[in-house]
Amino acid sequence: MTQLTETARALVADGKGILAADESTGSIRKRFDAVGVTSTEESRRDYRHMLVGTPGIGAHISGVILFDETLRQTAPDGTPLVRLIEQAGMIPGIKVDTGAKPLAPDPESGETVTEGLDGLRDRFQEYAALGARFAKWRAVYAIGHGKPSARSVHVNAHALARYAALAQEAGIVPIVEPEVLMDGAHDIDACFAATERVQHAVFTELVAQGVRPEGLLLKPNMVISGANAAAQADPDTVAERTLACLRRTVPAAVPGVVFLSGGQGDEQATINLDAINTRAQRDGAPWRLSFSYGRALQQAALRTWAGDNAKTEAARAAFLERARANQEAALGRLAA
Helix, strand or coil: CHHHHHHHHHHCHHHCEEEEECCCHHHHHHHHHHCCCCCCHHHHHHHHHHHHCCCCHHHCEEEEEECHHHHCCECCCCCEHHHHHHHCCCEEEEECCCCEEECCCCHHHCCEEECCCCCHHHHHHHHHHHCCCEEEEEEEECCECCECCHHHHHHHHHHHHHHHHHHHHCCCEEEEEEEECCCCCCCHHHHHHHHHHHHHHHHHHHHHCCCCHHHCEECCCCCCCCCCCCCCCCHHHHHHHHHHHHHHHCCCCCCEEEECCCCCCHHHHHHHHHHHHHHHHHHCCCCEEEEEECHHHHHHHHHHHCCCHHHHHHHHHHHHHHHHHHHHHHCCCCCC
């Protein structure tokens, strides 16, 4: 457990956060389509090499979550991408779930359960040999029309806990990601209620499965208004409600919370993170509060690069700027 705890603490040290570069082949194709890039194994490699090869990025990013394909890829000069990540002072991680699928026996309900437990023990052994030191599993929950249902909350919490137990068995830190989606017109109170239910169920299952809290990280949504809500909560309210929810559900032994951006704009995700840390420093909180962003870190770089490797340096500058801003937010000093 000492090694797991040390890795978990390293991932949230000094205001650093995690780059989520673990988009599935289908997800990254959609992002590439938006900027006119054809998704091939080579273009995906070039894009991720652009990100992880950014000079100085290890001063702001502690770890990188990779997709299975990327964990096995090499840079154009033949250096494994995992090695580049390690040389930059970052920790390689791996997404291990196989995606959210319709929840049986009512696939029309709009609810999902995340799959990928079959064969996971063996995959963890392989991933560890390839250099992964932490992992991620994401469950998703919608709000509205009776959702999230008790069944959705239970089955996803159970799967998250089983995954986490297998990860710790393999000496890999599990990032547990229960994401309550911001899609919809619900207010912040509805988000708070759903997030509290989900996180309470997750930690109840983690205890039942024997998972040690000091050897994991939580990757939750912030408690925010629905994307289509008429009234949008301000950053101070987001901070107050998010921290109140965490205090009700998350053990103090957990080393850190790394928020997902969840569809927030780049700057809004940074502003809200800063507000959370500013309030946490004032009121006290037992966890490090940082970030594990995908689009909110990558979008500016992706638009700049747009498949043209001649623009790599400009894209890296945009990526570095977003990483630096989010580290400042994780330290609560963005506006300082």
